[in-house]
Amino acid sequence: MHAFVADTPGFRETRLRHWNPSVGDRNTLVFFVDGDDEAAYTEALAEQPSIVEYETAAAEGRRGFHLALTENQRSADARLTASFLDTGVVVVPPVIYRADRTIDVSLVGANDELTTALDGLPDGIDVTVRRVRPYDGRLSDPTAALTPRQLAALEVAVETGYYADPRETTLDAVAEELDCSVGTAAEHLRKAEAAVLRRCVRSVPRGRRA
Structure with missing residues:
Protein backbone atom coordinates (compact mmCIF):
# COMPACT_ATOMS: atom_id res chain seq x y z
CA MET A 1 0.00 0.00 0.00
CA GLY A 120 20.39 -5.05 11.87
CA LEU A 121 18.12 -3.75 9.10
CA PRO A 122 17.85 -6.00 6.04
CA ASP A 123 20.28 -5.56 3.17
CA GLY A 124 19.06 -3.16 0.51
CA ILE A 125 17.57 -0.63 2.94
CA ASP A 126 19.39 2.69 2.91
CA VAL A 127 19.34 4.66 6.17
CA THR A 128 19.83 8.41 6.59
CA VAL A 129 20.06 9.76 10.14
CA ARG A 130 18.52 13.22 9.92
CA ARG A 131 18.78 14.38 13.52
CA VAL A 132 20.16 13.20 16.86
CA ARG A 133 19.01 14.99 20.00
CA PRO A 134 17.97 14.36 23.59
CA TYR A 135 14.41 13.11 23.88
CA ASP A 136 12.06 15.69 25.42
CA GLY A 137 8.62 14.40 24.44
CA ARG A 138 8.14 16.79 21.53
CA LEU A 139 8.02 13.98 18.98
CA SER A 140 4.63 12.87 20.30
CA ASP A 141 3.40 15.90 22.27
CA PRO A 142 3.56 19.35 20.66
CA THR A 143 2.80 20.95 24.06
CA ALA A 144 5.89 19.44 25.69
CA ALA A 145 7.88 22.63 25.08
CA LEU A 146 5.39 24.84 26.96
CA THR A 147 5.87 26.16 30.45
CA PRO A 148 3.14 25.22 32.95
CA ARG A 149 1.75 28.75 32.78
CA GLN A 150 1.67 28.74 28.96
CA LEU A 151 -0.09 25.38 28.95
CA ALA A 152 -2.62 26.62 31.50
CA ALA A 153 -3.33 29.70 29.38
CA LEU A 154 -3.83 27.56 26.29
CA GLU A 155 -6.17 25.18 28.13
CA VAL A 156 -8.28 28.04 29.49
CA ALA A 157 -8.47 29.67 26.05
CA VAL A 158 -9.62 26.44 24.42
CA GLU A 159 -12.09 25.50 27.15
CA THR A 160 -13.72 28.95 27.23
CA GLY A 161 -14.07 29.20 23.45
CA TYR A 162 -11.39 31.79 22.74
CA TYR A 163 -10.42 29.79 19.64
CA ALA A 164 -13.97 28.93 18.63
CA ASP A 165 -15.40 30.21 15.34
CA PRO A 166 -17.07 32.53 16.00
CA ARG A 167 -15.10 33.38 19.14
CA GLU A 168 -17.09 32.76 22.30
CA THR A 169 -15.02 34.68 24.83
CA THR A 170 -12.54 37.53 25.10
CA LEU A 171 -8.92 37.87 26.09
CA ASP A 172 -10.11 39.78 29.14
CA ALA A 173 -12.10 36.73 30.26
CA VAL A 174 -9.11 34.45 29.72
CA ALA A 175 -6.95 36.81 31.79
CA GLU A 176 -9.56 36.86 34.55
CA GLU A 177 -9.65 33.06 34.63
CA LEU A 178 -5.84 32.98 34.84
CA ASP A 179 -5.82 35.74 37.48
CA CYS A 180 -3.36 37.88 35.55
CA SER A 181 -3.33 41.01 33.43
CA VAL A 182 -4.61 41.03 29.87
CA GLY A 183 -1.10 41.75 28.61
CA THR A 184 0.31 38.77 30.51
CA ALA A 185 -2.43 36.46 29.23
CA ALA A 186 -1.77 37.62 25.67
CA GLU A 187 1.95 36.96 26.07
CA HIS A 188 1.36 33.46 27.44
CA LEU A 189 -0.94 32.62 24.54
CA ARG A 190 1.36 34.14 21.94
CA LYS A 191 4.35 32.10 23.13
CA ALA A 192 2.25 28.93 23.49
CA GLU A 193 0.81 29.32 20.00
CA ALA A 194 4.27 29.89 18.51
CA ALA A 195 5.74 26.80 20.18
CA VAL A 196 2.85 24.49 19.27
CA LEU A 197 2.52 25.74 15.69
CA ARG A 198 6.26 25.45 15.05
CA ARG A 199 6.14 21.82 16.13
CA CYS A 200 3.02 21.08 14.07
CA VAL A 201 4.24 22.76 10.89
CA ARG A 202 7.69 21.15 11.07
CA SER A 203 6.03 17.73 11.30
CA VAL A 204 4.15 18.27 8.02
CA PRO A 205 5.99 17.58 4.74
CA ARG A 206 6.25 20.59 2.45
CA GLY A 207 4.22 18.86 -0.24
CA ARG A 208 1.14 18.97 1.99
CA ARG A 209 1.38 22.70 2.70
CA ALA A 210 0.16 23.75 -0.73
Whole structure:
Protein backbone atom coordinates (compact mmCIF):
# COMPACT_ATOMS: atom_id res chain seq x y z
CA MET A 1 0.00 0.00 0.00
CA HIS A 2 3.00 2.28 0.40
CA ALA A 3 3.70 1.68 -3.28
CA PHE A 4 0.04 2.41 -4.10
CA VAL A 5 0.24 5.80 -2.35
CA ALA A 6 3.52 6.59 -4.10
CA ASP A 7 2.18 5.67 -7.54
CA THR A 8 -1.38 7.07 -7.34
CA PRO A 9 -2.13 10.76 -7.98
CA GLY A 10 -4.05 12.40 -5.15
CA PHE A 11 -2.24 10.51 -2.39
CA ARG A 12 0.50 12.14 -0.38
CA GLU A 13 1.49 10.01 2.61
CA THR A 14 0.34 7.47 5.18
CA ARG A 15 0.97 7.77 8.92
CA LEU A 16 1.08 4.72 11.16
CA ARG A 17 -0.16 6.12 14.46
CA HIS A 18 -0.79 3.12 16.70
CA TRP A 19 -0.25 -0.63 16.74
CA ASN A 20 -0.77 -3.54 19.11
CA PRO A 21 1.93 -3.72 21.83
CA SER A 22 3.32 -7.13 20.87
CA VAL A 23 4.25 -7.28 17.19
CA GLY A 24 3.81 -10.81 15.92
CA ASP A 25 2.23 -12.97 13.25
CA ARG A 26 -1.07 -11.05 13.32
CA ASN A 27 -1.19 -7.32 14.05
CA THR A 28 -3.72 -4.52 14.39
CA LEU A 29 -2.66 -1.07 13.23
CA VAL A 30 -4.21 2.40 13.00
CA PHE A 31 -3.24 4.71 10.14
CA PHE A 32 -4.11 8.11 8.78
CA VAL A 33 -4.12 8.14 4.98
CA ASP A 34 -3.60 11.55 3.38
CA GLY A 35 -5.38 10.88 0.11
CA ASP A 36 -8.36 12.07 -1.90
CA ASP A 37 -9.92 8.80 -3.08
CA GLU A 38 -10.86 6.52 -0.18
CA ALA A 39 -12.70 4.10 -2.47
CA ALA A 40 -9.64 3.57 -4.68
CA TYR A 41 -7.47 2.99 -1.63
CA THR A 42 -9.80 0.45 0.01
CA GLU A 43 -10.27 -1.36 -3.31
CA ALA A 44 -6.50 -1.83 -3.54
CA LEU A 45 -6.30 -2.71 0.16
CA ALA A 46 -8.93 -5.44 -0.19
CA GLU A 47 -6.76 -7.12 -2.84
CA GLN A 48 -3.83 -7.54 -0.44
CA PRO A 49 -3.66 -11.19 0.72
CA SER A 50 -2.20 -10.25 4.11
CA ILE A 51 -5.20 -8.10 5.12
CA VAL A 52 -7.65 -9.86 7.45
CA GLU A 53 -10.12 -7.02 7.97
CA TYR A 54 -10.23 -3.23 7.91
CA GLU A 55 -12.44 -0.25 8.67
CA THR A 56 -12.20 3.40 7.65
CA ALA A 57 -13.53 6.58 9.23
CA ALA A 58 -13.85 10.08 7.83
CA ALA A 59 -11.45 12.75 9.06
CA GLU A 60 -13.71 15.64 9.93
CA GLY A 61 -12.47 19.02 8.77
CA ARG A 62 -9.46 17.75 6.85
CA ARG A 63 -8.63 15.76 3.76
CA GLY A 64 -7.84 12.08 4.08
CA PHE A 65 -9.29 9.32 6.28
CA HIS A 66 -8.50 7.11 9.26
CA LEU A 67 -7.86 3.40 8.76
CA ALA A 68 -7.81 0.54 11.29
CA LEU A 69 -6.81 -2.88 10.02
CA THR A 70 -5.74 -6.34 11.10
CA GLU A 71 -3.17 -8.10 8.97
CA ASN A 72 -1.06 -11.23 8.90
CA GLN A 73 2.56 -10.19 9.06
CA ARG A 74 4.42 -10.64 5.79
CA SER A 75 7.94 -12.06 5.83
CA ALA A 76 9.31 -8.76 4.48
CA ASP A 77 7.72 -6.85 7.35
CA ALA A 78 8.99 -9.40 9.87
CA ARG A 79 12.57 -8.89 8.65
CA LEU A 80 12.15 -5.12 8.94
CA THR A 81 10.76 -5.13 12.50
CA ALA A 82 13.10 -7.85 13.76
CA SER A 83 16.02 -5.43 13.97
CA PHE A 84 14.16 -3.37 16.59
CA LEU A 85 13.02 -6.26 18.78
CA ASP A 86 14.93 -6.99 22.02
CA THR A 87 17.21 -3.99 21.54
CA GLY A 88 15.81 -1.52 24.05
CA VAL A 89 14.96 0.85 21.19
CA VAL A 90 11.50 2.45 21.20
CA VAL A 91 9.74 3.47 17.98
CA VAL A 92 7.84 6.72 18.57
CA PRO A 93 4.70 7.24 16.46
CA PRO A 94 3.93 8.31 13.86
CA VAL A 95 5.85 6.24 11.33
CA ILE A 96 5.45 8.21 8.09
CA TYR A 97 5.28 6.49 4.70
CA ARG A 98 5.99 9.24 2.18
CA ALA A 99 5.08 9.45 -1.50
CA ASP A 100 8.77 9.31 -2.51
CA ARG A 101 8.86 5.74 -1.08
CA THR A 102 10.87 6.75 2.00
CA ILE A 103 9.81 5.98 5.56
CA ASP A 104 10.41 8.41 8.43
CA VAL A 105 10.93 6.71 11.81
CA SER A 106 11.69 8.40 15.14
CA LEU A 107 13.62 6.21 17.58
CA VAL A 108 14.48 6.60 21.26
CA GLY A 109 17.27 4.59 22.87
CA ALA A 110 20.88 4.48 24.00
CA ASN A 111 23.48 5.15 21.32
CA ASP A 112 24.79 1.59 21.20
CA GLU A 113 21.28 0.13 21.04
CA LEU A 114 20.30 2.49 18.22
CA THR A 115 23.42 1.50 16.30
CA THR A 116 22.62 -2.20 16.78
CA ALA A 117 19.06 -1.70 15.56
CA LEU A 118 20.08 0.23 12.44
CA ASP A 119 22.88 -2.19 11.63
CA GLY A 120 20.39 -5.05 11.87
CA LEU A 121 18.12 -3.75 9.10
CA PRO A 122 17.85 -6.00 6.04
CA ASP A 123 20.28 -5.56 3.17
CA GLY A 124 19.06 -3.16 0.51
CA ILE A 125 17.57 -0.63 2.94
CA ASP A 126 19.39 2.69 2.91
CA VAL A 127 19.34 4.66 6.17
CA THR A 128 19.83 8.41 6.59
CA VAL A 129 20.06 9.76 10.14
CA ARG A 130 18.52 13.22 9.92
CA ARG A 131 18.78 14.38 13.52
CA VAL A 132 20.16 13.20 16.86
CA ARG A 133 19.01 14.99 20.00
CA PRO A 134 17.97 14.36 23.59
CA TYR A 135 14.41 13.11 23.88
CA ASP A 136 12.06 15.69 25.42
CA GLY A 137 8.62 14.40 24.44
CA ARG A 138 8.14 16.79 21.53
CA LEU A 139 8.02 13.98 18.98
CA SER A 140 4.63 12.87 20.30
CA ASP A 141 3.40 15.90 22.27
CA PRO A 142 3.56 19.35 20.66
CA THR A 143 2.80 20.95 24.06
CA ALA A 144 5.89 19.44 25.69
CA ALA A 145 7.88 22.63 25.08
CA LEU A 146 5.39 24.84 26.96
CA THR A 147 5.87 26.16 30.45
CA PRO A 148 3.14 25.22 32.95
CA ARG A 149 1.75 28.75 32.78
CA GLN A 150 1.67 28.74 28.96
CA LEU A 151 -0.09 25.38 28.95
CA ALA A 152 -2.62 26.62 31.50
CA ALA A 153 -3.33 29.70 29.38
CA LEU A 154 -3.83 27.56 26.29
CA GLU A 155 -6.17 25.18 28.13
CA VAL A 156 -8.28 28.04 29.49
CA ALA A 157 -8.47 29.67 26.05
CA VAL A 158 -9.62 26.44 24.42
CA GLU A 159 -12.09 25.50 27.15
CA THR A 160 -13.72 28.95 27.23
CA GLY A 161 -14.07 29.20 23.45
CA TYR A 162 -11.39 31.79 22.74
CA TYR A 163 -10.42 29.79 19.64
CA ALA A 164 -13.97 28.93 18.63
CA ASP A 165 -15.40 30.21 15.34
CA PRO A 166 -17.07 32.53 16.00
CA ARG A 167 -15.10 33.38 19.14
CA GLU A 168 -17.09 32.76 22.30
CA THR A 169 -15.02 34.68 24.83
CA THR A 170 -12.54 37.53 25.10
CA LEU A 171 -8.92 37.87 26.09
CA ASP A 172 -10.11 39.78 29.14
CA ALA A 173 -12.10 36.73 30.26
CA VAL A 174 -9.11 34.45 29.72
CA ALA A 175 -6.95 36.81 31.79
CA GLU A 176 -9.56 36.86 34.55
CA GLU A 177 -9.65 33.06 34.63
CA LEU A 178 -5.84 32.98 34.84
CA ASP A 179 -5.82 35.74 37.48
CA CYS A 180 -3.36 37.88 35.55
CA SER A 181 -3.33 41.01 33.43
CA VAL A 182 -4.61 41.03 29.87
CA GLY A 183 -1.10 41.75 28.61
CA THR A 184 0.31 38.77 30.51
CA ALA A 185 -2.43 36.46 29.23
CA ALA A 186 -1.77 37.62 25.67
CA GLU A 187 1.95 36.96 26.07
CA HIS A 188 1.36 33.46 27.44
CA LEU A 189 -0.94 32.62 24.54
CA ARG A 190 1.36 34.14 21.94
CA LYS A 191 4.35 32.10 23.13
CA ALA A 192 2.25 28.93 23.49
CA GLU A 193 0.81 29.32 20.00
CA ALA A 194 4.27 29.89 18.51
CA ALA A 195 5.74 26.80 20.18
CA VAL A 196 2.85 24.49 19.27
CA LEU A 197 2.52 25.74 15.69
CA ARG A 198 6.26 25.45 15.05
CA ARG A 199 6.14 21.82 16.13
CA CYS A 200 3.02 21.08 14.07
CA VAL A 201 4.24 22.76 10.89
CA ARG A 202 7.69 21.15 11.07
CA SER A 203 6.03 17.73 11.30
CA VAL A 204 4.15 18.27 8.02
CA PRO A 205 5.99 17.58 4.74
CA ARG A 206 6.25 20.59 2.45
CA GLY A 207 4.22 18.86 -0.24
CA ARG A 208 1.14 18.97 1.99
CA ARG A 209 1.38 22.70 2.70
CA ALA A 210 0.16 23.75 -0.73
